[in-house]
Amino acid sequence: MYDLLSARYVSGRKIKLTFENGKSGIVDLAGYAKKGGVFSKFKETAYFKSFSIHPELKVLTWPGDVDIAPETLYHNATGEPFPVWMESA
Numbered sequence: 001m002y003d004l005l006s007a008r009y010v011s012g013r014k015i016k017l018t019f020e021n022g023k024s025g026i027v028d029l030a031g032y033a034k035k036g037g038v039f040s041k042f043k044e045t046a047y048f049k050s051f052s053i054h055p056e057l058k059v060l061t062w063p064g065d066v067d068i069a070p071e072t073l074y075h076n077a078t079g080e081p082f083p084v085w086m087e088s089a
Helices: 030-035 037-043 070-078
Strands: 004-011 014-019 024-028 060-062
Touching: 014 070, 024 070, 030 037
Parallel strands: none
Antiparallel strands: 004 014, 014 024
């Protein structure tokens, strides 16, 4: 359900995502650059725009093996709740 079919750059740090189940939406990843670590590269527009969909895993990835959990992207793009297994006890 969380496999990505397409990802298109919109503007700033926004990407339009379409998932295997036909649902789509726009995610704003601007906050990730503030997290630091591997995501600090998101401050560079050229790097941010260099995303792709991993051909086997169907997740959004960037150079250097940077990715974001597909469940998180799905939740942020569609507004649907996280899967039960991700909820804290």
